[in-house]
Every structure is written in C-alpha cells, then in structure tokens.
Amino acid sequence: MTYSFELPLLVLLILTAGGAILVKDLISAVLILGSYSFFLALIWAWLGAADVAFVEAVVGAGLATVFFLLTLFRTAPDDTRIRRPRPPVVVVVALPLLGMLLLYAASDLPSFGDPASPASTHVSPHYLENSVADTLTPNVVTSVLMDYRALDTLIETVVVFTSGIACWLLLRRDPE
C-alpha cells in the first residue's frame, strides 16, 4: 500500500486541527474547522466510504460552519479574539500519556480491510449478499440504514426532530 495520497491529507488534517485550536480569533477557528471537515471528507472518500464523505462534507464543512458562525454572531458580536489561560501542568503531562495509551491500544485493532475482523464476519456478509435480492437496492449503505436497521435511523430522526424543537424553545424571543 502506498501512502502518496494519505500522507499529505493526514498532514493537512493535523495542521488544520492544530490551527483551529491555536488560532487567536474565533471566526478564523470556525473557518479552519470547516476546512478540517473538508480534508476529513477527502480521507473518507479515499478510504471508500463515499456516504460518510458526503455527510462529512455537507454537514461538517457546510452546515456546522453556518451554525457556529450564527452562534458566534449572536453571543460575541464585537470581540471574537480568544483569551487563553495557560494550561495546567497536569494537562500538559497527562494528555500525551493518554495519547500514547490510545495509540498502544490501537495497535490491537484489526488492520484496514481485514476480512477476518469481527466487523466483516458477523452480519455484514448477509447484508452484502442479500441487499439486491431483498430490497432491489444496490447501495448497501442505504438498505442497511433504511431497511435492515430502520429502527436506529428512526431514533436518529427523532433526535434531529428534538434538536429543532429544543433550539426553537430555547431561543425564542416573542412573549406569546
């Protein structure tokens, strides 16, 4: 496997993630976060997860940026500079250790595309083999989301519905 495409993308991803944290202005941070989502979408597309890439590009780079900007204009319209206190010593010591621990744990994960991994041996073969015959739907992601696992999607839709209701209830201004 060659890394000619992944490596620049990964570097850009880490750079934009670090930039969003380190930049001095909140609006710049929001826009850098949008570009971070865009690079993440490219990585998903490269890994073959076209549906996830689609959602990441539309939601992460598009809608979330709009939400962040609107919230920013509502809460801090004049001064968007970030005043950042120095991080405590505990954080500086503990976070790299936690990162090392996570990297160490990640070495136990099955490698990418491993046909013997639990994710590829449990129910996915059934979906992949029977999706067209069962539902006439060649895109297995759609048939899993909307048919085989429709209850999950229903609850997710309820969550989206609730978020719309909650935002309106919290942010309404009219006295009625």
Added chain:
Amino acid sequence: MIGSRFESLIVRRTGSLLVPLVQIFALYVLFFGQYGPGGGFVAGVMIAASLVLGQLVFGRSGLSARRARSLLAGDGMGLLIFVAVGGLGLIGGGQFLNYSEAPIPGLPDASRRYVGILLTQIGVALDVAVAAVSIVFSLSRSARGEAGNA
C-alpha cells in the same frame, strides 16, 4: 445576517445560479440514494443549505420569525411519514418497520421494501431539512433582534 438583503450584483447572481443547482442536486441525491452514495439525510441537509443560502442572499426582513415557528410543523411531518410507513408493516400483520408486510397489493416483497426505503428517505430528508432551517432561523432571529435594538 439573515434577513438583510445583499445588494451586490455578484452575490445575487451567484446565488441565483447556485440555489436551484443545489436543490436539483439534492433531489438527485435523494432519489438516487438507493443506487449511489447519498440518501435522505444528506439530501435534507443540502435542501436546508440551499434554503439558508437563498435566505441569506435574497431574504426579506421580518418573515423569518414567523417562518421559524410554522416550519416546526413540517419537522413533525417528516417524522410522521417515517413512522407511518413503518406502521404500514404493522397494519399488514408484520413487524414495525418491516416494509415487506405493508398492504400494497400487486407488488412482490422486494418491491415493497424498495418503496418503503424510498418513502422513509423522503421523510428523513423532510425532517432534517426543516430542523436545520428552523435552527438557523432561531439562531439568526435572536441575532437580528439584538441588532435592531442597538
């Protein structure tokens, strides 16, 4: 923000080109979701993005406050479509969300599930689009109110 008109010719021209394009592409993503990447969620977000863009570029002030409220009815409609299509399976004597038991005469099981997937995707798209647009309107309405008071 939202509600203030853009008088710039470039912004209005680009907006009038982009908004219909994004909406047509969203419909394509919605109805092509069973053959390629995409589906209800993405289509809903894209419709919402196009509506927000249109409101940003061509919006008139004073409408969004009432619109945010009336939009929430559509939010429930999307969810209702999803639950109703799922409930058709119950009516036909099967399990909830099992579209193959839906009482649609003259269709084989696979076609019923195909139709069920299509209809629930429309429901999800409606729900997501309306929720996103109403969140944007709720956020911007308060911002505009403060700007108006100052």
